[in-house]
Amino acid sequence: MTVAAALRLTEERLAAAGVETPNVDAELLVAHVLGVSRSQLHAEREREVPDGLNELVERRTRREPLAYVLGEWGFRHLTLKTDARALVPRPETEIVVERCLALLAGESAPRVLDLGTGSGAIALAIADEHPGARVTAVDSSPEALALARENSEALDLAIELHEAGLEAAEEGWDLVVSNPPYVAASEWDSLQPEIRDWEPRAALVGEGLHEEIARRAHTLRLVLEVGDEQAESVAAALDSLGYSNVTITSDLTDRERVVEGIR
Ligand SMILES: C[S@@+](CC[C@H](N)C(=O)[O-])C[C@H]1O[C@@H](n2cnc3c(N)ncnc32)[C@H](O)[C@@H]1O
The missing domain is CATH 3.40.50.150 (Vaccinia Virus protein VP39)
Known part of the structure; x- marks a missing residue:
């Protein structure tokens, strides 16, 4: 599946699960599996999405916080490891x-x-x-x-x-x-x-x-x-x-x- 299709599908799944910001979350999840920043995504729209996206999206549809699903989160100048602890x-x-x-x-x-x-x-x-x-x-x-x-x-x-x-x-x-x-x-x-x-x-x-x-x-x-x-x-x-x-x-x-x- 291309990045463009994955973004569309992920946003739909997250919206159906009641996630408040399905668009932003979809972009961050897809960017994460590609190993690029969210702002770089537009240049990757025809690229194939690697394995692993589906598992992350499923976790997010269960309303697990995005920061736990990604395993890291920005705070001021730092990127911190984040999980349920x-x-x-x-x-x-x-x-x-x-x-x-x-x-x-x-x-x-x-x-x-x-x-x-x-x-x-x-x-x-x-x-x-x-x-x-x-x-x-x-x-x-x-x-x-x-x-x-x-x-x-x-x-x-x-x-x-x-x-x-x-x-x-x-x-x-x-x-x-x-x-x-x-x-x-x-x-x-x-x-x-x-x-x-x-x-x-x-x-x-x-x-x-x-x-x-x-x-x-x-x-x-x-x-x-x-x-x-x-x-x-x-x-x-x-x-x-x-x-x-x-x-x-x-x-x-x-x-x-x-x-x-x-x-
Ligand atoms: C609202 S969280 C803040 C975590 C972090 N400082 C932040 O801002 O993201 C509150 C933290 O205080 C800890 N905590 C709760 N009661 C405490 C207590 N009586 N003494 C020490 N830590 C406590 C909790 O385990 C939790 O990690």
């Missing part, structure tokens, strides 16, 4: 990294903690973009930590990784960053299948963790990713805990998703 890194989390880098500007060797590192996305991006930073990444999930370690080794970015919970924030840090679980258990059933049926529930469901991290953290700077509609109450909690310069940053779709403060 950890949450798929999201675009809004790239803004979290941006705020960390802004707060660390001018610091030559800051001590940074990424609390709940998952795939290692935040920790590795900070290590990549602030080479002097001494980054520690912890998670309560051994599976997530194993994936973060594989990413650290594959990218040759040295970070310290260990299994720990919120108590890690109590050591002294120049910056603590966290994208903790913040989905209410009552919302679980309404999540899209890609999240509900495939991503680790323990990475998503949690309540009150922002406030607890803010209370326990012994740090000069704190940066937290928050869910929709949570920014104002988390910012108020930081204010009442004595943080100064409390600031809310929106993501590229204008949703308030990052709260930071200085101690």
Whole structure:
């Protein structure tokens, strides 16, 4: 089958399965099996598609996240290995990294903690973009930590990784960053299948963790990713805990998703 025909057929199958962006997903899957970038696809339209596409498309029709099917996902300047051991890194989390880098500007060797590192996305991006930073990444999930370690080794970015919970924030840090679980258990059933049926529930469901991290953290700077509609109450909690310069940053779709403060 040619690339042009495979793109048409794949898009139809994904649309029938209820995938939200069948066109984009079809292009990324076909590009992946060809080993080319999505932008190069138009030059390959008459080429034969190699074996392997059908298996990937079937996985995607079962609503497995595209990042797990591809096995890798872009995050800032990095390509991270992604699978069901950890949450798929999201675009809004790239803004979290941006705020960390802004707060660390001018610091030559800051001590940074990424609390709940998952795939290692935040920790590795900070290590990549602030080479002097001494980054520690912890998670309560051994599976997530194993994936973060594989990413650290594959990218040759040295970070310290260990299994720990919120108590890690109590050591002294120049910056603590966290994208903790913040989905209410009552919302679980309404999540899209890609999240509900495939991503680790323990990475998503949690309540009150922002406030607890803010209370326990012994740090000069704190940066937290928050869910929709949570920014104002988390910012108020930081204010009442004595943080100064409390600031809310929106993501590229204008949703308030990052709260930071200085101690
Ligand atoms: C929303 S995910 C964020 C993953 C990654 N930082 C990212 O932004 O893509 C939350 C992570 O926190 C971890 N986690 C949940 N509760 C935790 C706790 N009490 N202590 C440490 N890690 C925790 C989960 O295992 C999960 O990997």
